[in-house]
Amino acid sequence: MTVTQVSNKVSEKDIEEYRGQLLDWYDQHERHVPWRIPAGETSDPYRVWLSEIMCQQTTVQAVIPYYTKFLEIWPKVEDLASAKQEEVMAQWAGLGYYARARNLHKCAQVVANDLNGEFPDTQEALKELPGIGDYTSAAIAAIAYGRETVVVDGNVERVIARFYAVEEALPKAKSTLKTLAAEFYEGLGNECGHLAQAFMDLGANVCIPKAPRCMLCPIADGCTARKRGQQTDFPVKAAKKARPQRFGKVYFIDNDNNEMLFHRREEKGLLGGMVGLPTTEWGAKDTLNTPNAIKSVKSLKLNVYHVFTHFDLELELCKGTLTEAEPPEGYFWADPYNELENLPTAFKKALKSYLNA
Numbered sequence: 001m002t003v004t005q006v007s008n009k010v011s012e013k014d015i016e017e018y019r020g021q022l023l024d025w026y027d028q029h030e031r032h033v034p035w036r037i038p039a040g041e042t043s044d045p046y047r048v049w050l051s052e053i054m055c056q057q058t059t060v061q062a063v064i065p066y067y068t069k070f071l072e073i074w075p076k077v078e079d080l081a082s083a084k085q086e087e088v089m090a091q092w093a094g095l096g097y098y099a100r101a102r103n104l105h106k107c108a109q110v111v112a113n114d115l116n117g118e119f120p121d122t123q124e125a126l127k128e129l130p131g132i133g134d135y136t137s138a139a140i141a142a143i144a145y146g147r148e149t150v151v152v153d154g155n156v157e158r159v160i161a162r163f164y165a166v167e168e169a170l171p172k173a174k175s176t177l178k179t180l181a182a183e184f185y186e187g188l189g190n191e192c193g194h195l196a197q198a199f200m201d202l203g204a205n206v207c208i209p210k211a212p213r214c215m216l217c218p219i220a221d222g223c224t225a226r227k228r229g230q231q232t233d234f235p236v237k238a239a240k241k242a243r244p245q246r247f248g249k250v251y252f253i254d255n256d257n258n259e260m261l262f263h264r265r266e267e268k269g270l271l272g273g274m275v276g277l278p279t280t281e282w283g284a285k286d287t288l289n290t291p292n293a294i295k296s297v298k299s300l301k302l303n304v305y306h307v308f309t310h311f312d313l314e315l316e317l318c319k320g321t322l323t324e325a326e327p328p329e330g331y332f333w334a335d336p337y338n339e340l341e342n343l344p345t346a347f348k349k350a351l352k353s354y355l356n357a
Helices: 013-029 043-055 059-071 079-083 085-092 100-116 134-145 154-166 174-185 188-207 224-228 338-342 346-357
Strands: 245-252 260-264 294-307 312-322 332-333
Touching: 013 188, 043 059, 043 100, 043 174, 043 245, 059 085, 059 154, 079 100, 079 174, 134 188, 154 188, 154 224, 154 260, 174 188, 174 224, 245 294, 245 346, 260 338, 294 346, 332 338, 338 346
Parallel strands: 245 312
Antiparallel strands: 260 332, 294 312
């Protein structure tokens, strides 16, 4: 990308003006999502926390049905804390990034059992809880408690990167973008939560990645990237590395009761704590060793493909039988149709392919 270096300094007076325009826009164009409450009402920290954890690296539209279902089953943090982890993981299935679900349950237990069901009201204290980092703690503190924090997610980064035409590439630019965003939040007090949500909505609906709708933007007049006609050049991203390719075999084992063998995976590692199908380790093709508990393997000549965050996976579907009469520890028999919706997406694809073959 070739750009002309210009000053991106914005005066305090101009920032105050643009901030006001953004908040006015938000008053008229706020997204209607189930975790936001009408103006004048007090936010429920449990609901804010739940929505923020679910929305990490996941779209709002994908989150809404999961969020609604969670609240139906566990309307209070104490309810979630008392649930079994496997119940929480089952309801999370399909939402991805399963470490979030494990930390969600751990955090609920800490809040319910150690903090009398009350979430801390400062960013510093919130960051001490499982699964809550810098962004999430800032968002909860600002939205639920009206604290003055600097809330910067991917949407905010995109808006700020374009507004200032930040030429430093992500992810290295994150600290720079947060410093620039802080100029908007500074001195705003209990309105920081509204500003954060205004930025998020602007990034989600107007300042979108590929075709920004600049004519609808309330702060377009101050946007350096727009002045240059280079909106889609920002934020600058570092060149992507080639995605590793991994392989695996997944085994379908039946009993005389029309049940199928399933496996609850170890707590640590990818898809930790989730129910899946018996499988090899996932790696190079020449390292796929059949688990000791399985014998008489026959390939079904079917493969499924799944994209994880850091690698691509190709799974070969195989029929198999158990070495022993009873399943080993961690394995169990269940109706495949009952388990289908509780499986992580990779295993769900494999099971659907097998059942439809």
